[in-house]
Amino acid sequence: MIDMLEAGERENIEIDLLLQAVYRVSGFDFRKYMRSSILRRIQHRMNIDKIQTISGLQEKVLHEKDYVEKLLNDFSINVTEMFRDPEFFYSFRKNVIPHLRNLSEIRIWHAGCSTGEEAFSMAILLQEEGLYDKAKIYATDMNEKVLRKAEKGILPLSRMQSYTKNYLQSGGLQAFSEYYTADYENAYVLPKILGNIIFAQHNLAIDRSFNEFHVIICRNVMIYFTAELQNSVHELFFDSLSKGGFLGLGSKETLSNSPYAENYQIFDIAGKIYRKK
Known part of the structure; x- marks a missing residue:
């Protein structure tokens, strides 16, 4: 059954499970953030740490102490400036x-x-x-x-x-x-x-x-x-x-x-x- 999933559907399932893991581990809830923005940050972290799948990120969140902090910093939007606009x-x-x-x-x-x-x-x-x-x-x-x-x-x-x-x-x-x-x-x-x-x-x-x-x-x-x-x-x-x-x-x-x-x-x-x- 898993093999019959479209790539996009499999990706969405992986993101759902990752964000649920982040929430359960840290208490920070990103499940209602725009998926396009979250996905860019997930891919950024995967590239940095050379992780092949989103499920691989979830494993690190659940099993590696303090790894969730990396994702929290990735997910946080920190674009600002003095007297912006x-x-x-x-x-x-x-x-x-x-x-x-x-x-x-x-x-x-x-x-x-x-x-x-x-x-x-x-x-x-x-x-x-x-x-x-x-x-x-x-x-x-x-x-x-x-x-x-x-x-x-x-x-x-x-x-x-x-x-x-x-x-x-x-x-x-x-x-x-x-x-x-x-x-x-x-x-x-x-x-x-x-x-x-x-x-x-x-x-x-x-x-x-x-x-x-x-x-x-x-x-x-x-x-x-x-x-x-x-x-x-x-x-x-x-x-x-x-x-x-x-x-x-x-x-x-x-x-x-x-x-x-x-x-x-x-x-x-x-x-x-x-x-x-």
Whole structure:
């Protein structure tokens, strides 16, 4: 019977079993991530370790201590940069900030923060607008390795020219170099910028709400999720947003197909910012 399976069907069975093994061993659930994205990362790991089949990966997950950590790092999406998509931060500065000024405390959740660049960017923006002292930024990711890096505020010096350009296009008010020190290899975000950022592990696929927020930002993360998982995450965000709170999505993401769309008003379509009714 096995020999009668099409190659694609056999591959899907192997992926199902691998992701089930990863979940049982680690507690991290990738079963509702887009298969095309997961498959690319599986093939990458197979090429590195010269493993012939996906079932061979599953065997290593089940029988080799700490091997699952390699796959968790492979599966985690860690693409980010300072002031990524500057038009989002420009819109946030001009349109959202005025609604936050009268709050006694500002709670912002950066979900899927990776190595922290967007959280650092928000901290700088709030500092320039005179609001950072009363703000708390909760930056979460499922990957502990990238969180430990984010806590240190270390950025590659080679990226700072690109980051400076993004900062200026986002409406930055100072010289970007005022927010970091540097050596021959790295830039280091100043302690005053890191001070009100709380980094913590949180898995959007399985974990629930942990606070009420005035702003939730989750940009270019849900494009890797199935529609079912996207809807689950939108439920989480809706439950976590205060009345009148703001939701920021990525340039390729939308609320239009979500069952929660009617509970938001489009605040800025270009910046992909929505406001909870």
